[in-house]
Amino acid sequence: MSASVKELVSKMTLEEKAMLVVGAGKARRVPGAAGETRGIERLGIPSIVTADGPQGVRIEGDGKPYPATAFPSAIVLASTWNPEVVEKVGKAMGEEAKEYGVDILLAPGMNIHRNPLCGRIFEYYSEDPILTGEIASAFVKGVQSQGVGACLKHFAANNQETNRRLVDTIVSERALREIYLRGFEIAVKKAKPWAVMSAYNKLNGKYCSENEWLLTKVLREGWGFDGLVMTDWGAGENPVEQMKAGNDLLMPGNDDQVKAIIEAVKKGELSEEVLDRNVENILKVIVKTLAFKGYKYSNKPDLEAHAKVAYEAAAEGIVLLKNKDSTLPLGKETKIAVFGTGQIETLRGGLGSGWTHPKYTVSILEGFKEKGLKVDSELAEKYEKYVEEMRSREEYKPKRPGVPLPPPPQDFLSEEEVEKYAERNDVAVVVVSRLSGEGWDLKPVKGGFYLSDDEKSLLEKVSKAFHKYGKKIVVILNIGLPIEVASWRDLVDAILLIWQPGQEVGRVAADALIGLINPSGKLPTTFPRDYEDVPSWSFPGEPPDNPVKVVYYEDIYVGYRYYDTFGVEPAYPFGHGLSYTEFEYSDLRVEVSADSIKVKFKVKNVGKYPGKEVAQVYVSPPRGEIPKPLQELKGFHKTRLLQPGEAEEIEVEIPLRLLASYSCGKWLVEAGKYEVRVGASSRDIRLRTEFTLEKSLSYEP
Ligand code: BGC
Numbered sequence: 260m261s262a263s264v265k266e267l268v269s270k271m272t273l274e275e276k277a278m279l280v281v282g283a284g285k286a287r288r289v290p291g292a293a294g295e296t297r298g299i300e301r302l303g304i305p306s307i308v309t310a311d312g313p314q315g316v317r318i319e320g321d322g323k324p325y326p327a328t329a330f331p332s333a334i335v336l337a338s339t340w341n342p343e344v345v346e347k348v349g350k351a352m353g354e355e356a357k358e359y360g361v362d363i364l365l366a367p368g369m370n371i372h373r374n375p376l377c378g379r380i381f382e383y384y385s386e387d388p389i390l391t392g393e394i395a396s397a398f399v400k401g402v403q404s405q406g407v408g409a410c411l412k413h414f415a416a417n418n419q420e421t422n423r424r425l426v427d428t429i430v431s432e433r434a435l436r437e438i439y440l441r442g443f444e445i446a447v448k449k450a451k452p453w454a455v456m457s458a459y460n461k462l463n464g465k466y467c468s469e470n471e472w473l474l475t476k477v478l479r480e481g482w483g484f485d486g487l488v489m490t491d492w493g494a495g496e497n498p499v500e501q502m503k504a505g506n507d508l509l510m511p512g513n514d515d516q517v518k519a520i521i522e523a524v525k526k527g528e529l530s531e532e533v534l535d536r537n538v539e540n541i542l543k544v545i546v547k548t549l550a551f552k553g554y555k556y557s558n559k560p561d562l563e564a565h566a567k568v569a570y571e572a573a574a575e576g577i578v579l580l581k582n583k584d585s586t587l588p589l590g591k592e593t594k595i596a597v598f599g600t601g602q603i604e605t606l607r608g609g610l611g612s613g614w615t616h617p618k619y620t621v622s623i624l625e626g627f628k629e630k631g632l633k634v635d636s637e638l639a640e641k642y643e644k645y646v647e648e649m650r651s652r653e654e655y656k657p658k659r660p661g662v663p664l665p666p667p668p669q670d671f672l673s674e675e676e677v678e679k680y681a682e683r684n685d686v687a688v689v690v691v692s693r694l695s696g697e698g699w700d701l702k703p704v705k706g707g708f709y710l711s712d713d714e715k716s717l718l719e720k721v722s723k724a725f726h727k728y729g730k731k732i733v734v735i736l737n738i739g740l741p742i743e744v745a746s747w748r749d750l751v752d753a754i755l756l757i758w759q760p761g762q763e764v765g766r767v768a769a770d771a772l773i774g775l776i777n778p779s780g781k782l783p784t785t786f787p788r789d790y791e792d793v794p795s796w797s798f799p800g801e802p803p804d805n806p807v808k809v810v811y812y813e814d815i816y817v818g819y820r821y822y823d824t825f826g827v828e829p830a831y832p833f834g835h836g837l838s839y840t841e842f843e844y845s846d847l848r849v850e851v852s853a854d855s856i857k858v859k860f861k862v863k864n865v866g867k868y869p870g871k872e873v874a875q876v877y878v879s880p881p882r883g884e885i886p887k888p889l890q891e892l893k894g895f896h897k898t899r900l901l902q903p904g905e906a907e908e909i910e911v912e913i914p915l916r917l918l919a920s921y922s923c924g925k926w927l928v929e930a931g932k933y934e935v936r937v938g939a940s941s942r943d944i945r946l947r948t949e950f951t952l953e954k955s956l957s958y959e960p
Contacts (some may be wrong), residue, residue, distance in 0.1 A: 260732030264542045268535050275299050276538045277520040282489075282503065282512025289318025289360045293492070293612065294511040294542070302350060305550040306541070307362035309410070309489075309510070313382045313609040314761065315366065315615035316355045318863035323614035325558075327355050328565040329607045329762040331742045332739060333368055335576035337384035337837075339784035339895045340872070340873040342397035348410070349401020351568040355560040356407045363408040363454055363550040368430065369442050370614070370714050371460075372784040373418035373817055374798040376701040376708060381609035381739030381759055385783035386818030386833065387892050388438055389917070392445025400449035406549050408453030410683050411446055413491055415439055415473060417458035420510020420700045421799035422806050424494070427461040429810040436461075436921040436960065439816050453486040453544050457506055459494045468495035468506045475505035475575075480581045481960055487540045492612075499523040507537040509576075536714035546896040549692045551817035562618060566763060573767040573869075579753070579778035579837040580744070580786075581843050586731045586753040588774025588839055589632075589686060596635045596680040597624060598721055600666045601737045603646045609739040610662065611697020617762040622733065623690055632773065633685050642793055645671060665694050665706075668714040674720055681724035686731050688772070689721055693738040698801055701740065703790035722750040735768055745788045745830040756780075774839060779871035779897070779942065787828045819941045820888035834875050834892070834940035840866030840903065844874070846947035849935050851950050855914045860937050860946055862898055873897045876911050878918060881931025887922045890936060893917050916958060926958040 264619045270745040271279070278297045286292035289308045299307035313333045318325040329338075330352060336345045356364045370380065372386040375647050384391040392516055399409040416428045416439045431440060446452060455478060457468040467473055478484045489508040498509055500514040502523075509516050523529035545551055589595070605622040605631040607943070608615055624642070628633050651668035681687070691714060693701075701707040710718070718734070727734050731752040734740070739759045748754060755778070757768050770776040787793050794813040797877045800806025813821060821835035843865045858876050874897075877890040896912035900908060918933070919926035928953050936945035 264539055264546065265544055268538050269303070270302060271299070271553045272537065273303070273521055273531070274936070276534050277517045277528045279304070279519065279541055280508055280534065280537050280584070281498070282508065282510040284512050290321045291324070291725050292318070293359060296508065304545060307545055307548050307550050308313060308360060310359070310361040310364055311899055312354060312613040314370045314613045315617065316352060316359060316361060317612065317615055318359055321401065325359055326562065326618045327359070327560070328562055328569050328614060329615035329620065330380040330569045331573045331576055331760040333384050333607050334381050334739065334760060334783060335573060335758045335760045336398065337390060337394050338578055338780035339575035340390070340574060340781055340895055341575050341895070342393055344575050345394050345397040346401040347568050349398040350404050350571050351565040353402035353407045355409035355565065356402070357549060357554070358557045358560040359403045360556040363410055364402050365410050365456065366402070367395045367398045367409065367503060369446065370413060370417050371439055371442065373740040373811070373892040374793060374795040374799065375784070376442065377418055377740070378420040378695045378700045379609070379696060379697055380784070382613050384442070386785060387600030387783070389442035389445070390783055390895070391442030394451070395442060395446040396449040399446055399452045403450070403453065406554070408486070408544060408548065408883060409455050409491070410454035411452050412456035413458035414443060414455050414478070415467060416462055417460050419799045419809065420698055421545055422892070425461070425808055426800055427464060427808045429463055429808060431811070434811055434814045434923045440477065445484045447478070447484050452788050455484065455486065455488050455546065457488055457490055457494060459491050465496040467738055469500040469504045471504040477507060481738055485543070487544045499529050502537055503533055505537070507540040520894060525729060534782065558925070563889060569761045570763040570766060574770065574776045576760060576780045577767060577771050577776065577778045577960060578780040578782055580756050580835070581748060581754040581833050582674050582837050583752045586733060586775060587755065587772060589772050591631065591773050592633060593687055594633045594635065595627070595686055595688055596638050596684040597690070597951055599629065600642060600646050600716060601690035601692035601694070603637070603642055603693070604663060604666060605764050606663060606692055606694060606737050606739070607761050607764050608759045611695045613697065614662070620691045620762045622766035623737070623765045623768050626769040630766065630769035630773070632769055634695040635680055638680055659704045663694055664882065666692055668713045669711070670717040670720070672720070674724070674869070678724045681728050681730060684730070687721045687725045688735060689718060689756045690735045690737055693740065693742055695739045708790050710747060713943040715747060718747055718750050724911050735771070737764070740785045741784060741828070742788065744786055747952045748830070762870065772844050774868065775844050777839045777868050777870040777871065778836065779838060780832055781834050781873045783831045785822060785829045786831040788828060792827050796935060805881040816888065824889040828935055832940050832942040834873070835942070836873070838872065839869045840868040840870040841863055842872040842939065844937060847935070847937055847946035847948050849950050851947055854916070855912050856935070856950065858911045858913065858935055858937065859909065861906050861908055862901070864901035864903050867903055869902050871898050871900055871938065873911055875880045875940065876913065877938070877941065877944070879934040879936060880918070881929060881933060883929035883931055885922050885927065885929065887920055892941070892943070915956060919956070919958060921960070924960065926960060928952065928956040930955045
């Protein structure tokens with residue numbers, strides 16, 4: 260293939276080459292897709308179409324969006340800790356892309372959750388690079404099994420939305436290699452994605468799209484990436500620098516960029532070999548695409564089958580944060596009073612380029628009714644009227660049809676009214692929602708990271724009234740990022756974190772409440788006790804009102820690596836998630852070979868319900884020369900559905916390479932005693948054992 264690609268390049272004029280490396284500005288073949296390249300008819304090179312994104316295929320159409328499944332947000336997929344389920348989602352999304360004529364899907368998003376306020380956390384997987392890399396690999400494999408390319412984004416260290424197009428992100432090479440690049444490295448090596456999208460921000464002084472170290476030294480030469488690199492939409496400043504850095508394709512592209520590239524070659528400022536290299540990288544991908552193969556797409560993806568995949572993934576990603584005295588599951592006859600406007604205006608996903616256009620979204624209230632839960636219908640009607648009334652008011656009116664707004668004030672019921680519902684129902688369910696999206700970060704204020712006064716007072720009222728009658732309160736969190744929970748969680752008996760799980764949201768929420776789904780998700784990111792505890796205190800940079808620079812002072816101590824090493828208690832730790840059943844861990848053994856360790860143990864369901872457990876393997880390093888986190892996740896395994904009394908023998912293989920730290924230009928595994936810790940969360944370690952490495956190991960980057 261590459262011989263024919265080379266031949267193709269040799270036939271191209273300079274103008275044609277410049278046209279190929281600059282996108283067409285707007286997608287025409289599939290109107291309202293995020294972008295398209297320019298075809299060169301004379302040479303039989305078709306245009307290829309790109310579309311967002313992580314939550315489902317987004318095609319705006321000519322004023323009428325293409326219906327596509329709204330899958331669970333990326334943070335939900337990571338919460339499943341189940342690569343098999345994630346691969347199914349990738350496959351389904353790939354099939355939708357394929358049947359709509361899309362060649363490259365602009366997903367997965369895989370930036371690290373550096374700070375809980377980042378508006379796009381819902382679109383990214385985790386604070387941990389291993390979990391990120393494994394989940395992304397599964398997703399990419401699924402998408403690409405359909406002959407559609409996946410595109411890892413946003414490369415790299417795009418961990419905030421504030422001033423994302425210009426902010427200079429200052430990060431040590433160690434933190435880059437160990438935290439911010441590692442997930443990408445895993446996915447590049449394991450899943451061979453067709454494309455990578457360079458990020459908007461600068462990295463250590465240079466725009467990512469103009470950063471030769473990042474795009475050529477690390478990505479291509481270091482990791483062997485052989486796909487194409489495209490810019491984020493309108494990223495960077497200088498098309499010639501982008502070409503030189505190894506950013507093959509400029510998206511969405513404009514004619515000025517084409518001209519600048521032609522002129523630079525003519526003036527000798529850009530060598531034609533560099534341009535040829537980029538053209539080749541693009542062509543190598545084009546010849547793999549459905550467009551090149553002349554695939555006749557149907558415009559009829561199997562949305563019914565994919566709804567089931569969306570449901571399954573959403574179900575596996577639910578995290579049960581708290582369940583005092585087995586409040587959940589509820590009996591099917593339990594009378595439920597549902598509070599919170601989020602029961603009607605339920606959020607399926609986050610906003611921005613990852614927004615979706617499904618045929619339907621089942622709201623929480625609809626899901627409860629459909630599944631036959633006994634909801635207080637008078638209260639439900641009250642909420643329906645309230646939402647309608649508020650949304651007709653100027654200040655709460657939607658600006659764009661179909662795009663959600665922040666919820667109206669939550670505390671509109673009097674104490675007497677709440678008391679009436681407490682008397683005649685068995686349990687209260689309060690829906691708490693938080694909207695977030697591309698282009699803005701949350702603030703560490705009430706209504707942002709903290710509950711607003713009206714959300715808090717609703718919880719207080721409901722708690723007082725229901726507890727007075729000895730009845731329980733369940734909170735459903737319909738959020739895309741961690742919020743503060745420590746100050747109010749004692750008011751309630753159970754907290755079910757459903758995140759923003761796509762179009763089937765109401766159905767999965769209902770099934771989880773009544774135990775048809777036994778929650779088996781675990782947190783892919785820490786819920787800090789207070790914003791003050793968050794290590795990335797420099798977020799979103801300096802000067803605070805309009806940051807141009809953000810320094811990652813916390814270095815490698817991101818998420819639990821910080822909380823665990825420095826003894827800071829989180830509200831809910833990384834990896835946490837309860838189940839309606841109980842699991843017992845036993846029989847830990849470790850076998851060390853020349854290049855890996857095998858960690859073997861047993862997990863048994865010792866409770867009353869069938870359930871799945873996510874067993875996590877952390878490794879605690881010896882005290883050597885390089886300062887290191889107390890422990891780091893090195894592997895994990897989700898069990899199959901275990902019936903009560905049933906056990907699974909588990910084996911997790913960890914390459915020794917994965918234990919390395921980056922030091923002085925090398926990956927180094929220091930000799931000494933390592934502790935292997937196996938547990939149900941980063942703070943619920945059930946089994947420990949040790950092994951000794953006699954000699955240090957080192958690897959070239
Ligand atoms: C986003 C990308 C997205 C692109 C195309 C950009 O603004 O950052 O994630 O893929 O738009 O819609």
